[in-house]
Amino acid sequence: MGEPPDPATACERTMRARVREVCARFEAEKGRLTWPGPRDPLAGLVRTLLSHNTTDVNAFAAYDRMRERYPDWEDVQHAPHDELAGTIRIAGLHNQKAERIQALLAFANREYGAYTADALAEMEFDDALETFGHLKGVKHKTLAVVLCFDLGRDLFPVDTHVHRVSRRLGFVPENATAVSTFARMNVLAPAGKSYQFHKHLIAHGRDTCHARSPKCGRCFVRDLCRAYRTGAV
Numbered sequence: 001m002g003e004p005p006d007p008a009t010a011c012e013r014t015m016r017a018r019v020r021e022v023c024a025r026f027e028a029e030k031g032r033l034t035w036p037g038p039r040d041p042l043a044g045l046v047r048t049l050l051s052h053n054t055t056d057v058n059a060f061a062a063y064d065r066m067r068e069r070y071p072d073w074e075d076v077q078h079a080p081h082d083e084l085a086g087t088i089r090i091a092g093l094h095n096q097k098a099e100r101i102q103a104l105l106a107f108a109n110r111e112y113g114a115y116t117a118d119a120l121a122e123m124e125f126d127d128a129l130e131t132f133g134h135l136k137g138v139k140h141k142t143l144a145v146v147l148c149f150d151l152g153r154d155l156f157p158v159d160t161h162v163h164r165v166s167r168r169l170g171f172v173p174e175n176a177t178a179v180s181t182f183a184r185m186n187v188l189a190p191a192g193k194s195y196q197f198h199k200h201l202i203a204h205g206r207d208t209c210h211a212r213s214p215k216c217g218r219c220f221v222r223d224l225c226r227a228y229r230t231g232a233v
Helices: 010-030 041-051 056-069 073-078 081-087 094-112 118-122 125-132 140-150 160-169 178-188 194-207 226-230
Strands: none
Touching: 010 178, 010 194, 041 056, 041 094, 041 118, 041 140, 056 081, 073 094, 081 094, 094 125, 118 125, 118 140, 125 140, 140 178, 140 194, 160 178, 160 194, 160 226
8 A cells, every 4th residue: 555645735745845845945055953951941031921922131130140049949939029110120110010020929839839830841832831821921922932941742832933933934924823833833943943943933034024114135045934924025
């Protein structure tokens, strides 16, 4: 007996081939990226909450200041709200983020009897979303980042830059939401390449494919870009 028939439609196969080609071009142009290894997923959740609507530099600075002032997670959870918010002020939205971090820590300690999110290592994404998704700020992007970056899961997170670049390239419809883009890209991304491709698309969004006035002239995948071909940028 031969190989079973590919259930994907011709259109679907074409799109997967385009995504593979874009992924390969980024690897050839920007280099191969290797996942650096596991990190504490609870720390990853907190770092990702701090990263919302700010730069990585400010988020990392806020995290370092917080851990220097409060060495133990219990100290963070029970810190006076205003004091914690002031400590992470550099990350922006500091009152909201302080509240969300303390709610996350309280949940983890209540759920697992310790300040840990190690259970994420054994969860599929849907299980992680069901377990942690009721917490404010801990939705698709946050959980996907932690599962991919901290736990090495072959999962493709979608942030603002990835969402924009994916729509412009035509991987997803122009009106796709971030959640639908996440679902679609986790079907289209080549197996084993999610970490690398995500990082490459983020860098491309920051350096070249800007929200306003993208620098299409220096884009090495513009021939595969729907927005460039149609004059939408």
